[in-house]
Amino acid sequence: MSNTFHALAAFARLGWRETASDRFGLLARVILYSLPVLIYSAIWQATPLAGSGVSAEEATWYVMATEAIIFAPGYVFREVEEDIRTGAIEAALTRPVDYALARIAEETGGTLLRLAVLGTYGGVLAWFATGMVPFAWSALPAVWTAAGFGALLALLVQVAIGFLTVWVGNPAPAYWIWQKLVFVLGGLFLPLTLYPAWLADIGRLTPCAAILFHPASLVFDASPAAIVHVLSWQVLWLAAAAVLVAAVAGAATRRLVREGI
Amino acid sequence: MSATFGYLAALLATNLRAAFSNPLQAVSQLALMVLNNLIFLLIWVLYFERFPELRGWGRADVAMLYGVTAFGFGLMVALAGGMRDLARTIVDGSLDVHLGRPRHPLPSLLMSRSVPAGFGDVASAFVIWLWFAERSVSDLPLLVLLSLAAGAVMTATMTAAQCVVFWWPGVLRLAEQFWEVILMITIYPQHVFGPAIRLVLFTVLPVAFMSQVPVEAIREGDPLKMLAVFAAAIVYGGTAIAIFDRGLRRYQSGNQMVVNR
Amino acid sequence: MSEVAIVVENLAKSFRTRSAGGLKGLFARSATTEVAAVRGISFQIRPGERVAFIGPNGAGKSTTLKMLTGILTPSSGHAEVAGFVPWIERQKLAQRIGILFGQRSQLWYRLPVRDSLRLIARIYGLDRDRAEARLSKLASTLAIGDLVERPVAQLSLGQRLRCEIAAALMHAPPILLLDEPTIGLDVSAKASLRDHLIELSTEEGTTILLTSHDTGDIERICERALVIDKGLLLLDRPLAALRAQHLRHRLVTLMTEEERPALDLPGVAVAAHEPHRTSFAVDLDLIQVERVVATALERFSVKDLAIENPPLDDVIRDIYRRGEAIVRQEVAA
Incomplete structure (x- = not known):
């Protein structure tokens, strides 16, 4: 057990280091991330927000947070897809550490580094643009944790989607649809609080909101009660996603050892 | 001249056969792309449920803009899907294959494959124009014409940008992601930006001609703006070809390439 | 370790293939056909033996190797590797075998080789001291001491393969399985790889089973050859005999x-x-x-x-012609 844990920790460290060594990749990510943040904050500046309960400053911070969470995992499903297509998964299956766990650990390392880079960069950017920080400094660890949980949840679902390669060959269309659902039901740009009440209520219950809206909503309210609320929703959905990944990975592996690649 | 068209038509026909070699898979990808676009557009539907306008623009205007981009980009990757591989083709030396043919290499480079999902984008453009943008069928010819010109500006810009690897192969990975940058700006209204950014979008990064100006031209029924879009297609198209040819001369003078993965 | 390292009895595998893949397969009930990749083969390998598993492309070599590692479940038959039934106890078996797929890398492309090797040591539960000791031993045996500090991206194919072998051997497995290890290598890189493999197996008593479609591979490394064609074992004899009769x-x-x-x-x-x-x-x-x-x-x-050397196809034709195949030609054809 502790062996597996040490091995997974090593995978995570390696993922972090490999992401760090790819300077161009990180730079490209920062540039790509800057765009929607810039665009959305310009849109918020131009939006007649009076009476909506959301200020332009808060909205800018909100978008900075949601985009950082979306950009942090990148396209993990493609890594899984490639492992299956190239047969690299076979080599991984002959190891004493489970492939899915190893892949998740490695991607977690990379994801957390990208989140740290994008979050710090975006935070500084938003701070300069708005001249304010929407939560107390003491809430910062909780905000980071919630953002990390959101990115991790997105990562787990992507790993499950990647395993679909075994059945459908190309998992990309499934991913794009899922991603757009996250955008809409998770409130990528428009916080759920600005949605029609019925849709906001549905959205809040979905894993999409646990990825984006719940953690990003801490820019409106980072009180201890709100933090507990956000983190508990996320833990719940992380557990559900873990079950989902285990089920899909298990079924995919069973099929692989029966049918080959 | 007619030989050139015959050659291009043969290229296109071959690509389409390859893209639709598994017709059910191609068609389902196409359909999922339509769904994908419509879900994304929901964000704007929700926005305009909440806010009456965005600096004079309503839901129909933003939808029209999204449709113009979907049509231009979709047609580009459907007909000239090799666009997205251009920089890599130059750096990894597969350009030589195209140089060995008795034709200008650019068309065969761009038209080296067809992405079936692009037709999904084109199809969704019509759904969006007629439904979300509330345009009538009689508006469609003008919309198509302007979107074609917009797509030409997009193709030209992405071509020119990727040619940077002729001089600086080390930036391959950035060049490869450039189309995402362009696409990300194109799908949002640009009149929310300040004058400095707008100046950039009208010149070095001519994104304005890819969506904003065509939509303004139709909204305002302004023939000058329509002419501007067609002029931009010609000017940027010519510039892109000139830049490519300069790069090609450098390539053929035997400059050493460094592959940087 | 027991008297046998690998036992294979009547091992068979057939695949169902659909006429159309992807989404179509989900919607349409298309006809499936059974394709037999391995059709009942048996052999035993003693600890420390170096055995070549040779046959043309599509003969069933890789499928057999995959069943022996537990990546594929056989349709019928039995096998034990290091005392484990591979497809039932894959992860336990993993500690006892090292695997190298010639065309796949288990090293991280952008990182120094040493980082990958350290991670692999972790996967197999080696503590830091044992990992470092093992690393320096392999580095000297495989002559990769000056390579391990460099990223994989900067290595030649031959250099990379030696590092891949180090990765497969980090946990000192008693059995090493190599799938087409020399594919794509030039003559001198091949020769050096062979020397290193022989040194390793004599020094540590490692059992080696390697697949190849190149008769040259077997000559230097192996003492015994298993020739497989169309999913059936044609020949199982010492290399000297194979050389004397068919090469x-x-x-x-x-x-x-x-x-x-x-x-x-x-x-x-x-x-x-x-x-x-x-x-x-x-x-x-x-x-x-x-x-x-x-x-x-x-x-x-x-x-x-x-x-x-003569191409493998000629050797197999020769085996059939001389009527020495374990199986009858009409079965194979």
């Missing part, structure tokens, strides 16, 4: 100033010819290769020459 000719190719050199020696026949490049089939029962080469050098102005 009885060589192909000598000469690049000469002369457009069409002729050699009227017994047991030498022209196998292929184009201007300035002629290949001779040399029958070793009638003449030594050395004599053929010496004669050629004496008579012609030779710019380059190559001596090759």
